Amino acid sequence: MDSTKNIKPVLELRDLHKSFGDNHVLKGFNLKLYDGENLVVMGKSGSGKSVMVKCLVGLLQPDSGSITIKNQDITAMGQKELDVLRTEIGFLFQGSALYDSMTVRENLEFPLRRHKDKIQNFQDTETLVKEALENVGLANAIDLMPSELSGGMQRRVALARALILKPQIIMYDEPTTGLDPITAKEIIQLMRTIQLKYHTSSLIITHDVDCARVISNRMILLVDGINYAEGTFAELSNSKDPQIQAFFKN
């Protein structure tokens, strides 16, 4: 990704530290996400990937370091400014996190109702909801409750909800965890299609090697709270470093 080095990143983490009591999870993590790029952050379970991504969207406050999204430092932002910036970010949760008291339609309408100014006309809600569901191939599930959907369908609806405000950056927290291999492949394919259609920048947190191989333009390995290695999938998978090789062994 040499061509990206002169471009300003849409998202940048600098020297991020985060501890929970004596457990120092992130020890100076750095990351840059460029426009239109698919960046995969890979690490073992419990390595701090989810903590890092939660710091990125303001769900957790880092102990130190800076987080810049679209040239704005989110650690210095007020709640209202952060809420406005969050409309530019889509987030797919590990467990889908659909509101289980609402139908699929209401789940998708929820962000639209909160940010009416983001859509030109509130009458467009129905069109936007249908478009988002068609993008993920679930137009028929519009009036179902989340409990009536399979795990894969829930993940697709969650993806549709993350996309409904047409964000420029999408963050995926373990998008294929808990899914069977076929559904996982479908989700990965869907992520690629969406990235190409909307030209979004994607940050994918995963420990799924297949997911990383298919979708990544660039990868960062998170080990012991730091970016241990960085490069393309091919570069890292051919590395002789035993700690890097451990990620790619079957």
Add this chain to the structure above:
Amino acid sequence: MVYLGFPILRMNIANPILTRTKSFFAEIGDMAFFTARFFREAFTSPFEFKELLRQCYNMGNRSFFLVGVTGFILGLVFTLQSRPTLMQFGAQSWMPSMVSISIVREIGPVIIALICAGRIGSGIGAELGSMRVTEQIDAMEVSGTNPFKYLVVTRIAATTLMLPLLIIMGDVVALLGSAIVENLKGEVSYMLYFNQVFNALSFSDIIPATIKSFFFGFAIGLVGCYKGYNCSTGTVGVGEASNAAVVYTSMLLFVIDFIAVFVTDIFIEV
């Protein structure tokens, strides 16, 4: 450190007591911050009126039947149990006055609030707890919505507004139950019964009881939301949040009741 003589006792007994005492006061402090945040968020825009109305409807509608049945049986049983004793003194004509004052001032609000603590408080604790565990609260925050305002403020406001209405309805149904017993057993007409009820009741009975019910409603919403919103991870956490919401609210209701009676006693000459 409390010294109990033997080191082994100091380890096994004194430390858990100290730890529990510390965590009890830490929780009181957390709840005070939670309450302060509620007042701060409740009076700043944007206001979630639609969600507030939905919560009011849900809480009132879902508790309507339970409160009605409880109130009816309460009035029925209270009259049936008191009747023989009053008859021994030839004071059965005092039955409507005694029952109405007891129910309106004390028994109605406390019993119905306890029923609502079980019905509404545990429901809030379990719902918010499960939303926390499944990251729905995080999802709400990421979508640019203040989950505290949307979930907590609306629920606490709804319980505060709906509980007095449920208690008034429960009191009326309880008096109806009592009137049926008096009519069947004592051949007292409904007109005479309710005439005596209205003669016995004054504003000094109704107003303090109604004010007290607002505090009961606030306590039910506050504890349910606090426990659910700060639920620890896992299904065990959800169960604990729901259970703790009922236990702590029930205790708090009696404390509020004691304070309310004490304050009423100071300000209103009975």
